[in-house]
Amino acid sequence: MSTTLRNSNLSAIGGRLRLMREAYGMAQVQFAQMVGLTQQSWNNYERGRRRIDLDQAFRLCAVTGVTLDWIYFGDRSGLPLRLAQMIPEEG
Template identity: 40%
Template sequence: MGRTRPMEGQTITMGDSETLSRRVEIGRRLREARRRRGLSQSEVSQTAGITQASLSNYETGKRELPLSTMMNLAAALDVPLGDLMEISDVIILRDSRLADAVRALTESPELLESVINGEPVAVP
């Protein structure tokens, strides 16, 4: 049986240890990026447009982090989206053009948002 990945907004049960460990890892990366910049949870959450409690829950892996919020947090922290997530968790890269496109998307929240919104984009 293949591994399944949660869809954005899907409720994750604590019994799904693989998903939980992924959430904890993303939270750890988020917390480390915030601390490297010397920012408080209050500062980052205000800039990203979320509550401090939500940011705390994301950092500890208690709550699933929606992609749109992750993009806002990456922008608030001035880090590439790829710094917060594992590309290997998202897609297996078998083609160098695909790898270049994924890299461009993770480094540009604006470009990724355009793709998500179905807008045509040119990947450098």
């Protein structure tokens, strides 16, 4: 399996979303409110139960500065410096 496909599975996407929230130092409910989602939806995204759809992903990008490439594929090149320093690189 290619790295791109492996990085785009639900578990990998959810893990990146969790790392981002933790970098902000927020609980799920606080972070979900900040980005305009319900806590239940955010929990489903973080746990890999559902893939974050483009509308919510665009909202997340607008609020936090992350990129769609990072959310869906793990490409760190467009991460804001503060987040890039706080989020560990994927192995």
